[in-house]
Amino acid sequence: QKEVEQDPGPLSVPEGAIVSLNCTYSNSAFQYFMWYRQYSRKGPELLMYTYSSGNKEDGRFTAQVDKSSKYISLFIRDSQPSDSATYLCAMNQYNNNDMRFGAGTRLTVKP
Amino acid sequence: GAGVSQSPSNKVTEKGKDVELRCDPISGHTALYWYRQSLGQGLEFLIYFQGNSAPDKSGLPSDRFSAERTGGSVSTLTIQRTQQEDSAVYLCASSQFNQPQHFGDGTRLSIL
Numbered sequence: 001q002k003e004v005e006q007d008p009g010p011l012s013v014p015e016g017a018i019v020s021l022n023c024t025y026s027n028s029a030f031q032y033f034m035w036y037r038q039y040s041r042k043g044p045e046l047l048m049y050t051y052s053s054g055n056k057e058d059g060r061f062t063a064q065v066d067k068s069s070k071y072i073s074l075f076i077r078d079s080q081p082s083d084s085a086t087y088l089c090a091m092n093q094y095n096n097n098d099m100r101f102g103a104g105t106r107l108t109v110k111p
Numbered sequence: 112g113a114g115v116s117q118s119p120s121n122k123v124t125e126k127g128k129d130v131e132l133r134c135d136p137i138s139g140h141t142a143l144y145w146y147r148q149s150l151g152q153g154l155e156f157l158i159y160f161q162g163n164s165a166p167d168k169s170g171l172p173s174d175r176f177s178a179e180r181t182g183g184s185v186s187t188l189t190i191q192r193t194q195q196e197d198s199a200v201y202l203c204a205s206s207q208f209n210q211p212q213h214f215g216d217g218t219r220l221s222i223l
Contacts, residue, residue, distance in 0.1 A: 034211050043115070043202055043214035044154075088153070095209055097142050097161060103153035 003027055006089055006102030015111050019076040023089035023102045026070065030091040030100075033065050035074045038086045038104065047087075048074065079109045113137060115215035117203050123221045126195060132188040132218045136205030143180055144204045144212060145188050147172075154202065160186065161208070190220075198222045 006023045013019055021035075032051055036044035048063040050056045056063045062075040072091070076083055089102040116135040124130055136143050145157040156170040160180040171177070175193075180186040190197055200219050204212035 032209075032211075036214075041216075041219075043204075043216045046211050046213060049211050090211075097159065097206065097208060098167075099212060101154045 001026060004089065004091065004100045004102045007105055008103050010106040010108060012108045012110060013079055015079060015081060015109055017079050017109070019074075019079050019083070019107060019109075021074040021076075021087050021089075021105050021107070023072050023091075024070055025072075025091060025100075027093075027100075028067070028070065029093045031094045032092050033063070033072050034090040034099075035061075035063055036088045036090060038088060040085075044088055081109050081111050084108045115203055115205055115213055117201075117215035117218050119218055120216065121219045121221075123223065124193060125223050127192055129189065129191045130193055130220065132190075132201050132203075132220070134186045134188070134203030134205075134215060136184065136186070136203070137213055139207070140205035140213075141183070141208055142206045142212075143186050144206075145178055145186070146202045146204065148200045148202055148217070150199075157188070157201075193220075193222045195222045 004025045035048040037047045038044040050063050050065050053065045053067045060077045064073040086104040086106045088104040090099050092099040118133045141162045143160045146154040148154055158178045159167040175191045178188045198221050200217040202217045204214045206212045
């Protein structure tokens, strides 16, 4: 079993839809959780950064962390074609730079 | 710019040749990472530098791979005697300690 599991998709939704992207993990010591967006032929770009459990909202994006279930989510509201990209979850322990990545979910938002 | 800079952006070379990939991290970032990303795959950790500490080389796939970081800033990843399976995108990232990593756009390496 991988330490971080992420459904690779692909996921295709119509413009305006609410998108839900998810990751599960096995290491209960993870404290910091991140979502990266990667456009084709570009490097991953930090999208959201959260600590421990709870929600964080930034514009159309909401990150949720449920440590009891070892489950994190990224919601995209009013999705746009420009949101079409691969989304990678990442996480690490406190005071530890060893970050673990999910495999990435490829999202296409169709106009 | 203030981001992580990688060069070259693309590299095509013949099997058996050596290649050097360069990473210029964000100024002031003490940590620097190298990853490999194959088509449709996740990020494969290669090596990690933190300040003046000995690097974590645990992800290097073979002794043909090596990396150095001079003066705590620029890093070079070297692949000797390249093989076709080395074809991939090589990504560099940097961070402050215990902060999220920031990535460059990678070097796309093709081995003919």
